[in-house]
Structures are given as structure tokens and as C-alpha cells.
Amino acid sequence: MGLLLVLIAFFVGPGVPYQDPTPEMLAREAQQIRRSNQFLIAGGSLFAFGILWSIVRRVQYRQRRKGGA
Secondary structure (H helix, E strand, C coil): CHHHHHHHHHHCCCCCCCCCCCHHHHHHHHHHHHHHHHHHHHHHHHHHHHHHHHHHHHHHHHHHHHHHC
16 A cells, blocks of 8 residues: 555656746645655555564564464
């Protein structure tokens, strides 16, 4: 899920199609950049948490196997 959010943030970037954008278009672009950055941070955090959780679970599983054997 986290990796998906990172990909969304990466591919759905803001863009201004005009050479001389209006102030409203620049404001919209700034808002899109902030939203994209939020998706990137949220996705990266979820992805990192998922990896960390997986490592912790694997270590716990191995410790239980050693202790019970």
C-alpha cells in the first residue's frame, strides 16, 4: 500500500500547461505540489513501516523457534 502511494505521488505530479500561467493556476500548482509531497511522505512511511514490521516479525519467529527447539 505504501509503495502504491509513493508511485501515485511520483506519477501524478503537478504541471502548468501554459507558458504564462495566471496566479490562480500557480496557486493550484502549489497546492498540487503540496498534495503530491504529502502522498510521497505517507507512502514512504507506510512502505518503511511495512518493511520494519516484516523484519521484526521474522526475528520474533526465529527466536521462538530457537527457544522451543
